[in-house]
Amino acid sequence: xxxxxxxxxxxxxxxxxxxxxxxxxxxxxxxxxxxxxxxxxxxxxxxxxxxxxxxxxxxxxxxxxxxxxxxxxxxxxxxxxxxxxxxxxxxxxxxxxxxxxxxxxxxxxxxxxxxxxxxxxxxxxxxxxxxxxxxxxxxxxxxxxxxxxxxxxxxxxxxxxxxxxxxxxxxxxxxxxxxxxxxxxxxxxxxxxxxxxxxxxxxxxxxxxxxxxxxxxxxxxxxxxxxxxxxxxxxxxxxxxxxxxxxxxxxxxxxxxxxxxxxxxxxxxxxxxxxxxxxxxxxxxxxxxxxxxxxxxxxxxxxxxxxxxxxxxxxxxxxxxxxxxxxxxxxxxxxxxxxxxxxxxxxxxxxxxxxxxxxxxxxxxxxxxxxxxxxxxxxxxxxxxxxxxxxxxxxxxxxxxxxxxxxxxxxxxxxxxxxxxxxx
Amino acid sequence: xxxxxxxxxxxxxxxxxxxxxxxxxxxxxxxxxxxxxxxxxxxxxxxxxxxxxxxxxxxxxxxxxxxxxxxxxxxxxxxxxxxxxxxxxxxxxxxxxxxxxxxxxxxxxxxxxxxxxxxxxxxxxxxxxxxxxxxxxxxxxxxxxxxxxxxxxxxxxxxxxxxxxxxxxxxxxxxxxxxxxxxxxxxxxxxxxxxxxxxxxxxxxxxxxxxxxxxxxxxxxxxxxxxxxxxxxxxxxxxxxxxxxxxxxxxxxxxxxxxxxxxxxxxxxxxxxxxxxxxxxxxxxxxxxxxxxxxxxxxxxxxxxxxxxxxxxxxxxxxxxxxxxxxxxxxxxxxxxxxxxxxxxxxxxxxxxxxxxxxxxxxxxxxxxxxxxxxxxxxxxxxxxxxxxxxxxxxxxxxxxxxxxxxxxxxxxxxxxxxxxxxxxxxxxxxxxxxxxxxxxxxxxxxxxxxxxxxxxxxxxxxxxxxxxxxxxxxxxxxxxxxxxxxxxxxxxxxxxxxxxxxxxxxxxxxxxxxxxxxxxxxxxxxxxxxxxxxxxxxxxxxxx
Numbered sequence: 001x002x003x004x005x006x007x008x009x010x011x012x013x014x015x016x017x018x019x020x021x022x023x024x025x026x027x028x029x030x031x032x033x034x035x036x037x038x039x040x041x042x043x044x045x046x047x048x049x050x051x052x053x054x055x056x057x058x059x060x061x062x063x064x065x066x067x068x069x070x071x072x073x074x075x076x077x078x079x080x081x082x083x084x085x086x087x088x089x090x091x092x093x094x095x096x097x098x099x100x101x102x103x104x105x106x107x108x109x110x111x112x113x114x115x116x117x118x119x120x121x122x123x124x125x126x127x128x129x130x131x132x133x134x135x136x137x138x139x140x141x142x143x144x145x146x147x148x149x150x151x152x153x154x155x156x157x158x159x160x161x162x163x164x165x166x167x168x169x170x171x172x173x174x175x176x177x178x179x180x181x182x183x184x185x186x187x188x189x190x191x192x193x194x195x196x197x198x199x200x201x202x203x204x205x206x207x208x209x210x211x212x213x214x215x216x217x218x219x220x221x222x223x224x225x226x227x228x229x230x231x232x233x234x235x236x237x238x239x240x241x242x243x244x245x246x247x248x249x250x251x252x253x254x255x256x257x258x259x260x261x262x263x264x265x266x267x268x269x270x271x272x273x274x275x276x277x278x279x280x281x282x283x284x285x286x287x288x289x290x291x292x293x294x295x296x297x298x299x300x301x302x303x304x305x306x307x308x309x310x311x312x313x314x315x316x317x318x319x320x321x322x323x324x325x326x327x328x329x330x331x332x333x334x335x336x337x338x339x340x341x342x343x344x345x346x347x348x349x350x351x352x353x354x355x356x357x358x359x360x361x362x363x364x365x366x367x368x369x370x371x372x373x374x375x376x377x378x379x380x381x382x383x384x385x386x387x388x389x390x391x392x393x394x395x396x397x398x399x400x401x402x403x404x405x406x407x408x409x410x411x412x413x414x415x416x417x418x419x420x421x422x423x424x
Numbered sequence: 425x426x427x428x429x430x431x432x433x434x435x436x437x438x439x440x441x442x443x444x445x446x447x448x449x450x451x452x453x454x455x456x457x458x459x460x461x462x463x464x465x466x467x468x469x470x471x472x473x474x475x476x477x478x479x480x481x482x483x484x485x486x487x488x489x490x491x492x493x494x495x496x497x498x499x500x501x502x503x504x505x506x507x508x509x510x511x512x513x514x515x516x517x518x519x520x521x522x523x524x525x526x527x528x529x530x531x532x533x534x535x536x537x538x539x540x541x542x543x544x545x546x547x548x549x550x551x552x553x554x555x556x557x558x559x560x561x562x563x564x565x566x567x568x569x570x571x572x573x574x575x576x577x578x579x580x581x582x583x584x585x586x587x588x589x590x591x592x593x594x595x596x597x598x599x600x601x602x603x604x605x606x607x608x609x610x611x612x613x614x615x616x617x618x619x620x621x622x623x624x625x626x627x628x629x630x631x632x633x634x635x636x637x638x639x640x641x642x643x644x645x646x647x648x649x650x651x652x653x654x655x656x657x658x659x660x661x662x663x664x665x666x667x668x669x670x671x672x673x674x675x676x677x678x679x680x681x682x683x684x685x686x687x688x689x690x691x692x693x694x695x696x697x698x699x700x701x702x703x704x705x706x707x708x709x710x711x712x713x714x715x716x717x718x719x720x721x722x723x724x725x726x727x728x729x730x731x732x733x734x735x736x737x738x739x740x741x742x743x744x745x746x747x748x749x750x751x752x753x754x755x756x757x758x759x760x761x762x763x764x765x766x767x768x769x770x771x772x773x774x775x776x777x778x779x780x781x782x783x784x785x786x787x788x789x790x791x792x793x794x795x796x797x798x799x800x801x802x803x804x805x806x807x808x809x810x811x812x813x814x815x816x817x818x819x820x821x822x823x824x825x826x827x828x829x830x831x832x833x834x835x836x837x838x839x840x841x842x843x844x845x846x847x848x849x850x851x852x853x854x855x856x857x858x859x860x861x862x863x864x865x866x867x868x869x870x871x872x873x874x875x876x877x878x879x880x881x882x883x884x885x886x887x888x889x890x891x892x893x894x895x896x897x898x899x900x901x902x903x904x905x906x907x908x909x910x911x912x913x914x915x916x917x918x919x920x921x922x923x924x925x926x927x928x929x930x931x932x933x934x935x936x937x938x939x940x941x942x943x944x945x946x947x948x949x950x951x952x953x954x955x956x957x958x959x960x961x962x963x964x965x966x967x968x969x
Contacts, residue, residue: 008867011467012802014458016794017503017566021544024565024791025662025669030527030547043477043522044445045453045504057467058452070449089666090794092722307726309835310801310865317723324665351666 003056003105006098008304010057018090019049019083022352032347032380035082037355037373046073049083049095056102066111074102075113076369079204079360080288085323085351092312092320103206115365116205123210127196130166138192140164140171146178147189149225154189156181157227159241161234162197163394169401170394173415177233177259180421184271186262188231191221200240200289205361208248211240215250222254233259233417235289235393236359247297258290260331260392263420267337274423277340282414283386284332284343285377285400286353287393292323323351331392331416338423344384354380356396363399374403381411388412390419427473427517431494435476435517438486443477443523451475454518458803459507461872462879463904469511472518479523481597481605481645487519488643489603491935499639499937502541502568508576508638508940511904516937519643521568528646530555534618535651536594541570541644546789548649554658557651560586565789574644575636576940579857581790582705584698584848585747586652588857590632591850594620594648598631601642601931617648630926634811640941641930655747660788667795668720670781671788677704677747678758679780679787681714681773682765684740691818691846693742693768694856698848700764702757704747705787707847709796710861711738712840717796718782725800735841737773745787801838803866805875806845806859807882807902810891817846817858820891824860827881831862836874838863887911906942 021027022035034040039048046055055073058064077099084096106112119129126134138148140160147154158181164174181188199214218241222230230252232238241256257265266272286292300318307313328350335343348354357363357373378400381389389411391397400413426446427435435444445451448471455469463469473496478484484500491498500519501509510518525542532555537548546565552558560580562572572578574596578589586592595611595618608631611617612624620628631641656674664670673679684690690708697706709717711734712725719725728734744761748754765771775783785791797804810820821844832839843861860882864875883902885891902908906920913920923942927934934944 008802011867012798012865013456014505014794014798014803015456016505016564016798018794021546021566023666023669024546024789025660025671025785027546027550027565028659030543030551033547033550043443044450044475044520046450051453054453054456055449057456058449063452063468064449067447067449069445069447073449085666089669090792091799306835306865308729309832309837309839310863310868310871311722311726311729311838312801312865313722313726317721320721322666 001097001101003098003101004060006094006101007057007060009093009095009098010053012093013050013053015050016090017048017050018086019095021086022348023086023089026352029347031383032354035086035348035352035354037080037357037369037376038077040376041369041372042076047076049087049099052077052099052102053095056098059102059105066106066109071106071111071113074099074106075116075361076366077360078288078355078357078362078373080355081292081323082352082355085292088320088322100204100206104208107206107208113361113365116361119364120202120205120207120210123197123202128162128166129197129201130162132166135193137165137195138190140174141178141190141192144175144178146182148192149189149227150192150194152189153226155187155227156189156229156231157222157225158188158190159195159230159232159234159237160190161232161237161394163234163398165195167394167398170398173233173394173397173417176417176421180263180272180417180424181231183424184266186266189225189227191225194221196221198237198240200236200244201361203240203244204359211244212248212250215245215248219250219252227254229255229257231257231259231262233394235287235294236395239289239294243294243297258327258392259417260334261327263417264330264334267334272424274337274339274420276423278338278419278422279340280388281342281344281386282335282388282390282419283346283381283384284335285346285356285381285389285391285396286328286350287391287396288353288355288359290331290392291326291328291353292351294326295321295323296325297321326351334416334420335390338419341419344386346380346384348380356391356399358395358399363395370399371403371406374399375407375409378403378409378411386411388414390414390416392416427496428494431490431496432474434490434494435474435487438483438490439476439478443479444474446474454520455510457504457507457510458798458866459805460511461803461866462805462876463507463511465872467866469507470513470515472510473515475518475520477520477523481599484519484599484643484645485603485605487517488599488601491517492603492933495933495935497935497937500541500643501639502571503544503566505564505567506576507904512937512939513905521643524645527551529617530557531617532557536617536648537651538617538646538648539570540646541568543569545569545572549789552651553654553656556654558586558654559649559651560589560592561788561790562589563790564793565791569649570644570647573649574632574647576638577635581707581787581847584706584850585704587650587850590634592650593628593632594618594650595624596620596631596644596648597646599643599645601936602933630930633923637938638940640936640938641927642936653749655749668778670778671785673780673784676749676754677745677784678754679784680744680746680761681738681775681779681783682742682744682770683737683773684768684770687740687818687821689768689770690740690742691814693764693770694846694848695814696764696767697742697744697761698856700760702746702760703744705745706742707845708742709786709845710841710843711735711741712838712843713796713845713861714738714741714743716800717786717792718779722800739842741773743783743787745784797861797863801863801865801871804861804863805879806861807879810858812855812891814848814856816891817856821846821858821860823885823889824882827885828860828862828878831874831878834874836864836871837878883908887915890915903940905939909942
């Protein structure tokens, strides 16, 4: 939907500022009471969902013109959806979709963040969001002797995604995932050099056509390869495959699993056994794209109407995505299955979790803000008394690791698969 | 109109440049808030000249001094969830107090908390209940506790036990409109924050009067907030998913919805409950607010409303929440409630845990208010505000509903039956507060105009009937620009003249923007005339019957 389709939502924002806080019933510690990194870092109201609703309305009405400051206001945001959950706990509005439409409008008007534009340019040439060469894709798997689906057939394709493919420091996460799958007897392969971006991050930046293109390319590639299942370690890819492709009418015909879901299945079937003690106290960070943003898309094609005079209802009734139906329990179950591991929770978890800081193009265009956001989260993790924060997304892991390098950070960072592998 | 460059640079010297902006896109976030459309016929009020984010009292003082030096009008706000925070016919310097967000102290022994303006009520309660204490809770969990206590309204879902906002501040730190810092109460003598009335100057009446100057008399930068005992656990456990989170009601609490055969009996029960001081919260929320507050969607509201269930069952109902420090005390309180119900023919209506949770969390922190008001049509406005004897409220309720009903039947505002909110005061068993809710769609100009018209009709009726003139003094949108004070003032001890005198004395350069307070320049002649006729007005005042 275009920005003007959200005009009523923008007008009906009441400026309650709920979008800045965790849902109030979930507030247990004022130190960790907010949900929006953007307003936390930049303070002016415009750096909140409510503020961006106002900005969108101003733009539509011609009250303001594009400026660098306006673009900063729109793009200094991880698009993590915490605001959306808090708003929709009370209202039937669509702040996150409005912000997406606002970004799409910027791109449509050729008002773009230069760093993003350069990456998108690279994406169009190299099929990845990391400014890497497509010829280097798949290098992470060298020596693993995993099937290349261009040459061999397999039941399952493991999709590494752009971050794991081009961030050498994180290659072990992808390697471990494939080794675990194989050790459980899974017939798994990779696309290697032929793997392409999911398109999800570009979509989040307002580059919407790229999502459709990559949805088609991925679907065709997997169809040609004859795979029945895609497994990914990347929460962004997972969300794109499962939610965004469906949203734009390109739902995949194969099963989509995040690695945590698939490992949990394998353990449930007895194909993987966690027997080795891993005596560590950890806290789990919900990656936004595996959590609230992974809630299945709910299609609705109808109209808003009024009853009882002015009561706003939808015909047919509209079911709102309110963030609680993401993947929350499975990663926690996985961790709890690890002998000797003690899982403690942070204040902001599940649908009201605090973002790692890497989403929405922030890591690329505003790296200091990304690190600031990660430090907030690591402070929260440290406050639990945990020795390590565990995540299930390479973007979170990278941002936490970067933050740990620069600051006074005591806590370790683990990819969840690493802990599972240690327990096998 | 932009600020003079010299003035802008002077402000930059006070705060770092990153905390000051004139960017139009940023400024638009400071002139958009619910209710604007009713005042301006547009969602946007005039844009402020600039927005500034001070981080300390000293920075606020520096800003105010610059404003005096250059003749810049300013208005400070905290969480900004009301038109009074931003709206004016002309631009001004908007002071966003967001960076002043610290709980400085929780004094358990003396039962107060010292907080800065951006601390929300939910944040404060979250921390105080860990210590067996609670503050009063103003209009919703995201609202500023300092703003509600010192500067604007201060109504609370649990005011019957924790007090109205105006009775809550103890010592305060106040940057006056001329930039001087004034410390009220014990703080001024170095004796700490424990009282607002001395030793040290007691100017609480000037600082906020009845309903607060709404930013029109300087900036409160710190306040000690009175705390009262909390008999629940240090944390409320919750279950469920949004939008239907449920609270575990603590063992030391009881939540009842009580229904009565008539409005008379409802008000009698409210009177007796206030008099016996047994409840944590006791209020009439109106059947639609009750339905909206506990349902997951507007569709669900429509279904239950069309069934007639809520309007039939809860037309004359009270939400009653009891708390107690011991089982024996709860036994006593429940026995009292039962006796009140016996005398008023009230009955406890059996409700499920979802409904009980909704009632409890609303009493606890005002949560559910946004769902109960804004979700249904997009916006609401309250009129017929009154703080009066319960008998007067009862009559006022009937009168106001009659005015609103016509517009509801025409479909211009929500047909939500008798939607008045009524609650009692902790310090006044015979008195209470009432607001009539008008729900309208701000995206629909016809609906917005109808809401404005209802408000205007109610204001006229209130003035004609002499119903709680004091309520105009701040909390209603009707008080914008103060012209209504010129009509209401002569009917109520010429309060407007005293407000103008206070404003002039404390703000000699008239830089503290006071659209929602009072303007000394408005209609001075008629004010002088009206002063002469005060006695006549008092003599002629007709009580409503």
